[in-house]
Ligand SMILES: C=C1C[C@]23C[C@@]1(O)CC[C@H]2[C@@]12CCC[C@@](C)(C(=O)O1)[C@H]2[C@@H]3C(=O)O
């Protein structure tokens with residue numbers, strides 16, 4: 606394709622936007638650093654996004670996941686559509702589910718895995734789906750282990766232990782895997798890979814291939830690129846952690862831009878609590894002067910709120926107006942989202 610179709614041309618007015626020469630960089634935290642807990646707390650408070658190194662996930666597995674994803678998106682469209690996400694379903698192939706909130710189309714395709722990948726993988730490769738499924742299962746296992754470790758550090762940085770949060774040690778936490786593909790685009794400045802959003806998770810662990818595109822929004826600065834670092838994974842604070850920390854750690858608004866020459870791939874591990882556990886601000890963080898700002902909500906209920914209200918979902922579970930008069934970061938009224 607030589608020209609961007611009008612259906613995909615976004616009217617973007619989001620300056621200032623910084624590339625790699627930002628005055629302030631997204632933190633990169635070495636998990637072996639003796640100060641890791643403090644560094645996590647600071648990054649969650651000031652950015653809501655950071656990169657981690659020495660995370661222990663085998664490089665080979667990250668590469669296998671990337672290869673499996675590339676293989677999937679390289680299939681002919683008719684074959685991918687065999688595994689299309691059902692209208693009210695969550696798993697399968699399709700456009701970003703937030704697409705319905707925007708007039709323009711995004712320059713991307715996705716594949717979501719909730720639970721077992723077998724049903725959809727069989728439709729993609731009727732005779733050879735085992736390798737794909739094995740990689741997905743192994744990836745989910747490693748990511749779950751890492752997410753529990755990150756959660757323990759994040760709770761620690763809030764002065765809380767995993768024992769204080771009864772569900773945190775429970776097996777059966779819910780998760781989803783989102784494979785994203787952003788083909789090279791003839792007019793990347795006017796296109797949008799994945800529109801600005803926050804994740805509904807506790808936290809998201811993102812692996813991006815060697816092509817930049819992920820941007821995070823920082824109050825007072827604007828859109829900042831999160832550069833791909835080969836050995837690093839990106840961690841986003843999601844809306845449920847925002848609620849759990851009573852707004853101390855803010856869920857990060859982020860988006861994916863596209864590239865003129867390179868095909869970009871990313872794999873997001875969306876980590877949440879067991880689906881029917883009520884999440885509310887930690888009692889250790891609230892008192893008379895700091896009342897709980899959000900009502901208890903389960904992950905399933907919150908995903909429903911997100912599907913209905915999108916960027917107003919966090920406000921929809923808010924109990925009282927913020928004392929400082931500012932809207933929630935997620936009520937990104939000042940940031941153009943579509
Ligand atoms: C668990 C989930 C979070 C998610 C909706 C989903 O059911 C599965 C896909 C997830 C994802 C990935 C891309 C961005 C996002 C906003 C979307 O449209 O689908 C998130 C959803 C979310 O965090 O709300």
Ligand SMILES: O=C(O)CCC(=O)C(=O)O
Nearest residue numbers: 783785804819861871873
């Ligand atoms: O592709 C990216 O960098 C972002 C993906 C993302 O935000 C998501 O899957 O939720």
Ligand SMILES: [Fe+2]
Nearest residue numbers: 802803804859
């Ligand atoms: Fe996201």
